[in-house]
Amino acid sequence: MLTEQQFREEIKVFVEKMRENKLNWQLKENGKYARESHLETLSDGRNVSADVHILYNSTYQVPTLWFNYFENNGTPIPFDTVVRDILKISESEESDSSIRQRISHYEHPILGVLYYNIHPCNTSNVMKELKTEKGYLISWLSIYGQQINLKMPDFSKLQ
Numbered sequence: 001m002l003t004e005q006q007f008r009e010e011i012k013v014f015v016e017k018m019r020e021n022k023l024n025w026q027l028k029e030n031g032k033y034a035r036e037s038h039l040e041t042l043s044d045g046r047n048v049s050a051d052v053h054i055l056y057n058s059t060y061q062v063p064t065l066w067f068n069y070f071e072n073n074g075t076p077i078p079f080d081t082v083v084r085d086i087l088k089i090s091e092s093e094e095s096d097s098s099i100r101q102r103i104s105h106y107e108h109p110i111l112g113v114l115y116y117n118i119h120p121c122n123t124s125n126v127m128k129e130l131k132t133e134k135g136y137l138i139s140w141l142s143i144y145g146q147q148i149n150l151k152m153p154d155f156s157k158l159q
Contacts, residue, residue, distance in 0.1 A: 001061040001124055002136055008032075010137040011054060011063075017138075021153040029110060032056070038151065040069060042085040048077055050086075052150060054141070055109060062123040063137060065144050066108055066115045079105070082116070087148060118144055 002010075008031050015034050018025035025036045033055040039047045053066040069077040069086060083089050102122070108115040123140070130139055145152055 002056075002063065003061065004056050004058060006136070007056040007063060010135075014054075014137050014141075018153075023151070023153065028053075033110065036150075040086050040149075042077075042081065044085075047072075048086075051115075052148070053108070053110075053115070054137075057120045060120040060123060062120045062127070063140055064117055064120045064123075065148065065150075066117045067148055068115045076114070079116075118147065 011034050012027060012031055015025045015027050018036070023036065024038060025034050027033075028035050033053050036052045038050050040050050041047055049070045049072070051068050051070070055064050055066055056062075057064045069082055071077065077086075102119050103116050104119045105114055105116055107113065123144075126143060127136065127140060130143075141150070141152065
């Protein structure tokens with residue numbers, strides 16, 4: 001588990017490290033969350049905007065990834081397209097352990113619009129298995145970020 005104070009301290013350091021590595025992360029709402037945006041290319045060649053946020057979940061006391069993908073006109077990309085073209089999960093891969101089963105579609109706690117998130121209910125157990133005391137946020141993102149194909153630098157250099 002991670003306290004909100006620890007989260008705020010780590011998110012600030014994380015954003016600084018990402019910016020040093022020329023990645024487009026920013027602190028938002030006085031350090032309440034971090035945001036990154038980039039373009040993704042769908043299988044039909046269209047470019048769509050990706051918007052990724054890291055927020056603190058006070059119920060589970062862990063960080064949570066919130067993300068969405070948008071057409072150039074602002075229309076959200078349908079979930080089936082996100083799964084097939086961005087997350088690249090084939091129907092044969094779908095199971096109870098698939099990332100698809102852990103993605104929820106809820107109102108973003110700060111923006112108030114629908115976003116996807118990776119449900120945080122198992123995060124604490126996953127992090128206990130890693131046995132990390134230092135660099136909680138980077139360790140967490142090395143697992144959860146790759147599940148949504150988030151582009152990140154070599155994590156071993158960030159510890």
